[in-house]
Amino acid sequence: MTGCNWHTVAGYGVLLVECKDCGRRGALRKEDVGTRMHQGNMREINREKFKCRKCGGTEVRAYLPKSQDQVEMFLAGRSDRHDATGDLSRRPEPAGPTPSTRRQ
Numbered sequence: 001m002t003g004c005n006w007h008t009v010a011g012y013g014v015l016l017v018e019c020k021d022c023g024r025r026g027a028l029r030k031e032d033v034g035t036r037m038h039q040g041n042m043r044e045i046n047r048e049k050f051k052c053r054k055c056g057g058t059e060v061r062a063y064l065p066k067s068q069d070q071v072e073m074f075l076a077g078r079s080d081r082h083d084a085t086g087d088l089s090r091r092p093e094p095a096g097p098t099p100s101t102r103r104q
């Protein structure tokens with residue numbers, strides 16, 4: 001699973017972001033990011049530039065929510081980081097070819 005491009009985000013319909021400078025949190029939906037969020041856009045989230053509306057910072061952590069509840073919890077500041085699907089600011093794990101069980 002590549003896990004961190006717009007294609008994936010489009011599947012969720014929302015991207016949660018948290019400013020690393022001031023901690024402001026937001027949920028970006030298609031109307032916020034425009035045409036970038038669409039199936040087939042393989043541009044990595046890590047390469048995107050986000051700008052905090054509060055402090056102007058551009059360093060953000062990005063998360064994918066598991067559920068709508070988690071979106072609301074995140075925005076309310078109650079979501080534990082461990083609940084999120086993943087911290088997209090980290091490098092994704094190498095998605096090498098997995099030698100899955102071969103069938104003869």
Ligand SMILES: [Zn+2]
Pocket residue numbers: 019020021022023024052053054055056057
């Ligand atoms: Zn900020």
